[in-house]
Amino acid sequence: MRNPIRPRIAARILLCCSILSFTLPFAYGADKADKQEIVTRARQSYYSLRNRGLVEFTTSVQPNWRLVLKEQLASDPANAEKALTMLNGIHFLVSLGPDGAVKITHREDVAPVNEQAAEGFKQIFSGMEQAMSGFFDSWSPFMLTSPFPQATGEYSLEEVGDQYNLSYKEGNAAIATAMSRKDLVISEIKVDSPEFKSVVKPQFSKSAEGFLLSGYEATYQGAGGGATVQLNVRIENQPVSGLQLPHKLNLDGSYQGTPFQMELMFSGYRVKKR
Numbered sequence: 001m002r003n004p005i006r007p008r009i010a011a012r013i014l015l016c017c018s019i020l021s022f023t024l025p026f027a028y029g030a031d032k033a034d035k036q037e038i039v040t041r042a043r044q045s046y047y048s049l050r051n052r053g054l055v056e057f058t059t060s061v062q063p064n065w066r067l068v069l070k071e072q073l074a075s076d077p078a079n080a081e082k083a084l085t086m087l088n089g090i091h092f093l094v095s096l097g098p099d100g101a102v103k104i105t106h107r108e109d110v111a112p113v114n115e116q117a118a119e120g121f122k123q124i125f126s127g128m129e130q131a132m133s134g135f136f137d138s139w140s141p142f143m144l145t146s147p148f149p150q151a152t153g154e155y156s157l158e159e160v161g162d163q164y165n166l167s168y169k170e171g172n173a174a175i176a177t178a179m180s181r182k183d184l185v186i187s188e189i190k191v192d193s194p195e196f197k198s199v200v201k202p203q204f205s206k207s208a209e210g211f212l213l214s215g216y217e218a219t220y221q222g223a224g225g226g227a228t229v230q231l232n233v234r235i236e237n238q239p240v241s242g243l244q245l246p247h248k249l250n251l252d253g254s255y256q257g258t259p260f261q262m263e264l265m266f267s268g269y270r271v272k273k274r
Contacts, residue, residue, distance in 0.1 A: 036151040038164065042184040043146045047210035047244060050145055053273040054243055061092045061132065064263035086110065086117070090124065094132050094266075100144060102136045104129045131264075135249065139235075142202060142213040143244075147177070147186060163187070185211065197221045212237055212244055230254045241271040
């Protein structure tokens with residue numbers, strides 16, 4: 001029998017997953033009182049799960065494998081359907097701990113039938129771990145803690161037209177954030193480091209408890225002319241134990257010109273609060 005989890009399929013799944021593994025650093029230091037007041041207001045304008053008592057959670061994550069394998073379903077439907085049966089038998093659990101670290105575990109309904117299938121599964125597990133860790137690294141500053149430095153930190157804050165430009169350092173990375181003067185909504189974050197350069201344009205929805213991250217567009221460029229990634233992420237949130245947590249994650253974009261699409265569903269949350 002032909003192995004439905006062929007290396008080409010596994011590699012595509014890994015590509016779709018691994019593009020999320022980028023982080024946004026943030027810094028701390030000291031500044032003037034008037035600028036501290038602006039940054040304090042900015043921090044208070046955004047939703048924070050920690051401020052609302054979240055300690056940790058676990059959730060099941062189900063990828064839409066049919067979307068990932070849409071090209072294989074069109075070109076080789078019989079084997080793609082066999083692959084889908086095996087892939088849908090993989091169950092992922094994501095745990096976010098009190099320290100903000102994310103752990104991904106999995107179980108399979110059916111063990112791989114041969115060494116080639118086992119290698120394909122290994123790539124899938126690795127890709128999902130990168131995807132979830134990378135997504136929550138990007139999500140956490142906006143939803144778990146704050147996308148701004150401490151108000152008493154070291155930074156530069158300037159008024160340019162109808163926006164504020166906030167800039168600071170985190171290790172060897174330079175961070176530049178643009179936000180509106182009117183309502184302090186972030187329009188762009190640039191990160192320039194020896195490892196990569198990125199431009200992230202977040203989108204938010206308004207709530208009584210602050211701005212909720214609803215998605216972002218991003219461009220990543222590896223150092224020295226490395227890999228280029230274009231990414232568009234859309235997030236649907238859901239109320240869980242009085243908290244706003246991810247329900248569905250859609251992403252599409254390209255890696256070195258190769259397009260990709262992926263969809264993840266979050267369910268079965270178990271939440272611990274203070």
